[in-house]
Amino acid sequence: MGEPPVSTARVRELLDPSRLDREPDDSAGYLDLLGDTEEYRRTRAQRAMHSGLVASIYQRWWRPALTVLLSQGATVEEEGREAVRLLDLGGPMRVLDVACGPGNFTRLFASALSGDGLAVGLDASEPMLARAVRDNAVPRAGYLRADARRLPFPTASFDAVCCYAALYLVPEPFTVLSEMLRVLAPGGRLALMTSLRPDAEPLRTAASGLAWANGLRLFDREELTGVLRSAGLVDIRQRAGGFAQFVSGRRPLD
Template sequence: MTVRTDLPPALRRATELLAVRGIDPLVQDGYLDTLRQPPGSVADAEGTGIQAFWASKAGAGFYRFAQALVRAVLKGSRTPTEWLVLPSKGVILDVGSGLGHVTGVLADSAGGDVVVLGVDISAPMLARAARACTDSRVGFLLADAGRLPFDDGCVDGVVSTAVLQLVADRAAALAEMVRVLRPGGVLTVMIPSTKHGPAKLMSALPGGVHYFDDDELPGMFAAHGLTDVHVRRKGSFQWVRGAKNPAPGNAPVR
């Protein structure tokens, strides 16, 4: 494919990463559609249950309400940017970016030399996110978390907040995040870690929500070869951070 030169900087950078896999995205509503799906549709791999609900206009509206409620009530859900070990340059991937709130926070926290790409399966949410975000360092893509449309080791950091518990194949999604992360890069995931306390509010969401045991996600990180794994618990939420083993001769991320 030919890299688009008529796009904002972040989306142009995204097309460069897609080019290595020969994906020719459709540009619509301010985001790149790597699945070339009609607005409101959902990828086959995520086409049932809660993923299909989030892809609908009703789901996008409900998500906006639920996200505002969670941010207001659950302090543990707020992004601890000082703890994430964000890269100072390159590309950060926000997997399951929804309405783009965390995507914008990551861009503000990482600095001017970083591009942040939000990836989500919901076209309505991406359209809202693209309209709301005016930062040229931020771009959004319609893509499947279980089949990220990027080459191996091409992004400098990956963050995913309150998404993995909604994905049917959590191991596959985590494996994709690790695959696209460059050696030495850091992956950070936030999930609800208990069925007790304020996180029970999430049980009202349509479809199934997986609540992680305290050791489950750190164990998945280790199983996928991530090292220097750190866990931070905030209220009913758990943040887990790990580094991908660097290439020989490169120092590990601290």
């Protein structure tokens, strides 16, 4: 018998009670802090993330297609290995996977940990989290339904924080980023994968128009690295690939 999947109790232990608006509900196999709300379905892209159909094909079809479209040449598996490396995962670390979707990366992060390590996958979409519980419930992974714009954790509570393929569809990406930076502990690492606005015209204007029409945001080359630098992160790295960028950094020890 292998180790059992993580119970919601371990995720609950990490929560900051002063940041909760309601009593957490764990009846669906993940901890739900949001209840009934339409708040996360404003744009076309957001609505897609709340569709049961998209959630059911996301890991197998949607995400690989997205990688081909954005990253040109990379595979999701390579992206995952790169994230584990950038976050320097291992041992009893606490990892937060913000906007985890169906837990495709959370599972990978959990498998890189040992001992008391825990990977928390956080998302706002019920269908995505239902898939996470169904397909990616493994030892050291736990799932939470919450808003990435107001993370329900104390300051400096994670050794690694990741957000892949989501900042471009959240209406307030810089609020999410500042929350991710808040919960990142001294010595901890942050990894982001998001969109990159092309520098050259006419591609720049065409891509910006297409993204805007679908409620997506394209980030300029220095936008995210600039935020990380202002927040005091060091070892900031950026890799551009097609319409995607991979950004990482480390919070120095106090």
